[in-house]
Amino acid sequence: MKMLVYGLVTGLLFGFLLQKGRVLRYDKQLGALRLQDMTIVKFMLSSVIVGMIGVYFLYDFGLVKLSIKATILGPVILGALIFGVGWGLLGYCPGTSMGALGEGRLDALWGILGMIAGAALFAEAYPFLLQTVYTWGDLGRITLPQVLGINHWFLIPVFVVAALLLFRWLEKKGL
Amino acid sequence: MKEENGGWSPYLAGALSGVVGVLSVWVAGQYFGASTSFVRTAGMIEQLFGPERVAQMSYFVKVAPKIDWQWMFMVGIFLGAMIAALTSKSFRLQLLPDMWVARFGDRSGTRRAMTAFVGGAIAMFGARLADG
Numbered sequence A: 001m002k003m004l005v006y007g008l009v010t011g012l013l014f015g016f017l018l019q020k021g022r023v024l025r026y027d028k029q030l031g032a033l034r035l036q037d038m039t040i041v042k043f044m045l046s047s048v049i050v051g052m053i054g055v056y057f058l059y060d061f062g063l064v065k066l067s068i069k070a071t072i073l074g075p076v077i078l079g080a081l082i083f084g085v086g087w088g089l090l091g092y093c094p095g096t097s098m099g100a101l102g103e104g105r106l107d108a109l110w111g112i113l114g115m116i117a118g119a120a121l122f123a124e125a126y127p128f129l130l131q132t133v134y135t136w137g138d139l140g141r142i143t144l145p146q147v148l149g150i151n152h153w154f155l156i157p158v159f160v161v162a163a164l165l166l167f168r169w170l171e172k173k174g175l
Numbered sequence B: 001m002k003e004e005n006g007g008w009s010p011y012l013a014g015a016l017s018g019v020v021g022v023l024s025v026w027v028a029g030q031y032f033g034a035s036t037s038f039v040r041t042a043g044m045i046e047q048l049f050g051p052e053r054v055a056q057m058s059y060f061v062k063v064a065p066k067i068d069w070q071w072m073f074m075v076g077i078f079l080g081a082m083i084a085a086l087t088s089k090s091f092r093l094q095l096l097p098d099m100w101v102a103r104f105g106d107r108s109g110t111r112r113a114m115t116a117f118v119g120g121a122i123a124m125f126g127a128r129l130a131d132g
Helices: A002-020 A026-033 A039-060 A073-090 A094-102 A108-131 A144-148 A152-173 B010-027 B035-049 B051-056 B058-062 B069-087 B098-104 B109-129
Strands: none
Touching: A002 A094, A002 B010, A002 B069, A026 A039, A026 A073, A026 B098, A039 A152, A039 B010, A073 A108, A073 B109, A094 A108, A094 B035, A094 B069, A094 B109, A108 B035, A108 B058, A108 B109, A144 A152, B035 B051, B035 B058, B035 B069, B035 B109, B051 B058, B098 B109
């Protein structure tokens, strides 16, 4: 029960910020995919940078656990390509579809119904996929610091600087 | 940091959402995610028609059809966005997005519904495959 309340409150805050950042709209999502408006890239990368620093900081003090998913090349590459096709057609992603509906974008509802159908379809295909795609290129639960054999605090500044340079470039281009 | 469209700077809103994400991991041990909830919802709907079948399906064994932290997180996103929109006069009941209308016209409601539904199904299949 406590976890459900945490979930609701966290979602309230996140949904509020997604709406304030104006990233829930179809026009913003398609704008990014058409390389015309990078608002969602600015939002996402800013979130990732803060999240990366914060989580690793707490991790160093043993206060949080990392949640590292297995890197399996087959499903990740194929899944990403399929996701991209669907995202381009729908114009909302799974999380933002709920927020888009919240700010009155009724077409998100079709997408939500479609995503439930897609999840059902995936559940049907799962036993087959498990024996095929999921066996292609399983690298296990790896991270960049681990693969490169260096401390994460050497990599984090590289990502921060790269993001800041990208932001500067986007602003210069007016995207 | 007000934008001309009445919103906040995406850098500020994004960074604050990062803070919310870090606090969530710290306080509740939960990382943000969305697509698992669609699996749980599909499972809960299928349970209405054939609970025995759902109980045997390996994916619904792995991802149990129940309401959990992330499911409530999704409800929260819906409500949070609604509160932000209503309190800033940017709530807008809209069946067709502006960019869509510019390309397909304002009498393309069926086409939009079909595209969004099929797109949603494809996107979710891909997201689940990549475990995103």
